[in-house]
Amino acid sequence: xLHKRPRLNTDYTGRCGNCHARIGExxxxxxxxxxxxxxxxxxxxxxxxxxxxxxxxxxxHTCMACGYAWExxxxxxxxxxxxQCGGEVTAEVTEEPFGRGRKPxxxx
Ligand SMILES: [Zn+2]
Ligand SMILES: [Zn+2]
Numbered sequence: 364x365l366h367k368r369p370r371l372n373t374d375y376t377g378r379c380g381n382c383h384a385r386i387g388e389x390x391x392x393x394x395x396x397x398x399x400x401x402x403x404x405x406x407x408x409x410x411x412x413x414x415x416x417x418x419x420x421x422x423x424h425t426c427m428a429c430g431y432a433w434e435x436x437x438x439x440x441x442x443x444x445x446x447q448c449g450g451e452v453t454a455e456v457t458e459e460p461f462g463r464g465r466k467p468x469x470x471x
Contacts, residue, residue, distance in 0.1 A: 372409035383407045389446030396444035421458035426450045 378385055379392035380402020386392050390399050419436040426432070428450025434457065435442065445452050 370409045371406040373404070373406045375404055380404045386446070391444055391446050391449035393442040393444050393446050393452075396449050398449060420456055422454045423457045424452045424454045426452045 372383075375383065377387050379395060379397055380400065381397035382392060382395045382402075384392060384394045386399060391397065392399070417438055419438050420440075421434060421436045422440055423432060423434050424442055426445035426448065429445060429448045431445050431447045433446075440454055442454070443452060444450070
């Protein structure tokens, strides 16, 4: 017998209590700005997210409040909040996929 029901997950280890995105050790969720340890912690549907879109692009995020900056590469940029202070961040594309500009690998 095959039961097709959504798997509800309540494991919030390393996740945002509001939008259940993975936040790891961050103090604030990068996606919704909720402080770590806060939120409704509602059971969420643990489904595989299939994302179709453009290839990953390297982006540099800079917090407008505290200046914390980090880079990530994602197809769709949904990181809008600083993981350190929860402030709003700006994002700029720093490297196109398969572009020129190879970064030096270590310094000797
Ligand atoms: Zn969140
Ligand atoms: Zn910040």
